[in-house]
Amino acid sequence: MNNAQRRLITAGYAGLPFGEFSKCEAGDVGVLGVPSEVDGGPRSGTSLAPDALRRMSGQLETILPANGRDLGNLDLSGDWSGVLMQLVTQMVDSGVKPVVLGGASDVASAVLRALPDLLVVAAMPRARGDLIERAENTVWVGLNGGQPAEEWDQISQRAMDWRTARQLDEGHADFSGMPERAVLWIDISVIDLGHAAGAVGLNPGGMKPETLVSVIGAMSCNWQAIAITGLAPARDTRGISELAAIETLNAALRHG
Amino acid sequence: MGDAAQIQFDTVPSFLGVPVGDLEDLVPGQVAIAGYFCDNLDRPAAGQRYLARQLRYASRLGKAPAGTIDLGDVNVFPLEPDKHFSAVIAQCGAVLETGARIVLVGGDSSGLKALGSAAQLITGENVSVISISERIASNISDDQPIVLSVDLQKLAGKWMSHPRRLTGLSPATMIAKIHTTPGSVIAAAVFGLAPALDNRGSMETRAALAILQAVTERLEKGAP
Numbered sequence: 001m002n003n004a005q006r007r008l009i010t011a012g013y014a015g016l017p018f019g020e021f022s023k024c025e026a027g028d029v030g031v032l033g034v035p036s037e038v039d040g041g042p043r044s045g046t047s048l049a050p051d052a053l054r055r056m057s058g059q060l061e062t063i064l065p066a067n068g069r070d071l072g073n074l075d076l077s078g079d080w081s082g083v084l085m086q087l088v089t090q091m092v093d094s095g096v097k098p099v100v101l102g103g104a105s106d107v108a109s110a111v112l113r114a115l116p117d118l119l120v121v122a123a124m125p126r127a128r129g130d131l132i133e134r135a136e137n138t139v140w141v142g143l144n145g146g147q148p149a150e151e152w153d154q155i156s157q158r159a160m161d162w163r164t165a166r167q168l169d170e171g172h173a174d175f176s177g178m179p180e181r182a183v184l185w186i187d188i189s190v191i192d193l194g195h196a197a198g199a200v201g202l203n204p205g206g207m208k209p210e211t212l213v214s215v216i217g218a219m220s221c222n223w224q225a226i227a228i229t230g231l232a233p234a235r236d237t238r239g240i241s242e243l244a245a246i247e248t249l250n251a252a253l254r255h256g
Numbered sequence: 257m258g259d260a261a262q263i264q265f266d267t268v269p270s271f272l273g274v275p276v277g278d279l280e281d282l283v284p285g286q287v288a289i290a291g292y293f294c295d296n297l298d299r300p301a302a303g304q305r306y307l308a309r310q311l312r313y314a315s316r317l318g319k320a321p322a323g324t325i326d327l328g329d330v331n332v333f334p335l336e337p338d339k340h341f342s343a344v345i346a347q348c349g350a351v352l353e354t355g356a357r358i359v360l361v362g363g364d365s366s367g368l369k370a371l372g373s374a375a376q377l378i379t380g381e382n383v384s385v386i387s388i389s390e391r392i393a394s395n396i397s398d399d400q401p402i403v404l405s406v407d408l409q410k411l412a413g414k415w416m417s418h419p420r421r422l423t424g425l426s427p428a429t430m431i432a433k434i435h436t437t438p439g440s441v442i443a444a445a446v447f448g449l450a451p452a453l454d455n456r457g458s459m460e461t462r463a464a465l466a467i468l469q470a471v472t473e474r475l476e477k478g479a480p
Contacts, residue, residue: 060420153407195414209413210422237456240419 010046012070013054013101014062015244018070026095029068029253034084034105043200045232048244050101052233056242065254066097081106085114091226099249100134102229104200108185111227118224121181123212123248124187125203127151127162137161139175139182141215142168142190163215164206165192173215182221184252186212187230188241197252198241200232209244217251226252267407270326271308271361272290272469273317277325283366284355287321287475289468290446291329291361292344298366305451306364307408310451311468314461319469321476327351328361341370352443357475360445361468365407368445375443383442388433389425398479402439406430408449408464416460417452427463427478431470440478444471 012018024030033050038229050073074080074087084087084100090100091098112120123141124133131138132154140155140162145183147155155162161175189201195208207215228245234246270276271289282288291308295301308329316368330347348371351358360367363416368385375383385403386392389410396402412426425433446468451457473478 050406205305213422238417238419240422243419243422 007205011054011058011100012072014057014064015096016064016068016070018072021069021071021091021096024069024091024094024096025067027067029064029066029097030100031070031089031099032084033073033101034076034080034103034107035073036080036107037117038104038200041200043202043232043235045234046102046104046200048233049103049228049231052242053101053228053231053245055232056239057246060243060246061157062246062250065250068096081110081113085109088114098225099222099253100225100227102231103226105229106185108187108229110251111225112183112185115183115225119182120185121178121182121216121219122185122187123190123207123216124185125190125201125206127155132158132160137177140180143204143210144205165190165205165211168179168207168211168215170174173218175219176187176242178219178221180222181224184216184221184223184226186216186226186228186245186248188228188245190229191241191244196236196244197238198233198236201228207246209240212244213247213251216248217255219252220255223252262398265298269312269315271312271315272320272465272472273315274320274324274326277327279327279350279354281325282351282354284357284478286356287324287337287359287472288327288351288356288359289324289359289472290327290347291365292332292445294327294332294334294340294366295364295450296334297340297364298362298369298447301364301450301471304364305362306453306468307447307449307451307464308455310457310461311465315467317334319465322473323458324472329356336437341366341373344370345374345377348443349378350386352378357478358443359440359468359471359475360443360447363447365445366368367447368405371443371445374399375403380444384439386437386439388430388437388476392437394438396438398438398440400439401442402437403435404437404441404444404474406434406446407426407445407469408446408460408467410448411460414461416449417456418450427466430467434467434470434474436480437474437480441475442478444475448472
């Protein structure tokens with residue numbers, strides 16, 4: 001984060017002090033903003049998400065259930081995804097939990113490439129090919145019915161665990177085979193725009209924000225890394241989408 | 257000038273469109289609504305003091321029990337807490353002394369505290385302050401005097417223009433709790449909401465008005 005940005009935002013995410021990764025201790029969280037923008041499409045604005053989350057968590061006086069540092073925003077010039085992968089690897093190796101605030105989905109893809117052997121819990125409306133092809137099965141939260149047939153086939157063949165938003169709303173949130181350690185990827189598009197308008201993806205019939213919080217909060221995984229993507233805060237003037245992201249993150253850190 | 261224009265421009269805005277009155281107008285059992293313009297003393301958050309004004313402007317006629325009056329705002333001294341509390345306790349006490357029941361609208365939770373003290377002082381009994389958003393003890397009898405606490409911060413985020421949390425109560429749930437809370441309600445405070453003073457605040461304002469109406473109905477009945 002450059003000096004001008006630091007002057008604009010005096011406290012880090014949820015009141016964490018800004019600092020370098022070297023100041024983090026084992027067991028801490030390291031919050032890193034990666035303000036990448038979606039490539040195209042009718043809805044954009046993900047680059048505003050990290051700073052919007054910092055601002056909102058400050059207004060709400062959110063208290064993170066963990067100590068740590070806010071590492072600022074990653075400089076997106078050059079090979080930023082390589083730098084992000086390296087940073088995530090270093091943090092996990094040092095026992096620091098990376099909490100990566102995207103940005104677009106490419107942010108989470110880089111985080112997952114840095115941790116290739118871990119299972120992923122993915123809260124997103126559409127299954128992604130790169131997740132299906134990982135060695136470990138992915139647990140899908142809030143998938144909608146709009147998946148291509150071949151992706152459904154792969155998910156079925158590999159017996160991956162998945163729940164639709166409707167199933168979760170009806171209380172069917174009992175995921176079997178949750179490992180002790182996993183990576184959590186929350187794409188805010190998993191939430192129905194009718195409930196929270198600040199997502200880059202359209203997902204009619206998607207999850208309610210409070211369902212997302214309770215489902216993720218009920219998972220007792222030890223999250224090795226958490227990435228939040230797909231949040232376009234300027235599209236949600238009431239801030240419900242940011243609130244959903246902040247509460248989900250807190251629930252994950254509290255129970256995970 | 258048509259009726260609508262007359263209502264809009266020719267009347268003093270009041271809570272639920274009730275007549276504006278004074279302490280001398282009160283009779284036992286009557287419900288008095290008063291505004292509380294102070295939001296810096298207990299659980300402070302700027303903007304909560306505007307709730308009373310917002311609800312007056314958004315009110316329509318004919319929503320309150322007959323006989324209910326708007327007493328105006330209680331006098332407050334936000335920069336002098338000791339003087340403030342004694343003044344608010346005295347004013348609320350003066351209303352309760354007439355045998356009327358009072359709803360304090362707006363501001364922070366300091367109004368509720370003063371109201372509780374006033375109720376205690378006037379009745380000479382141990383008056384419980386009961387929050388509708390908390391689990392209610394089952395040992396309260398229907399003739400035990402209580403002060404009802406209606407904290408609008410407990411509304412779920414989707415009802416608010418500036419939500420601070422996702423989960424919470426719906427207005428319908430709050431209204432149901434207002435009607436079913438045991439005890440004889442002699443006073444109530446509706447507080448904790450800093451309403452957006454534009455169109456974005458219309459939903460929370462309508463919710464707060466419906467809740468205020470339920471509170472006045474409950475005060476008129478006393479027991480559930």
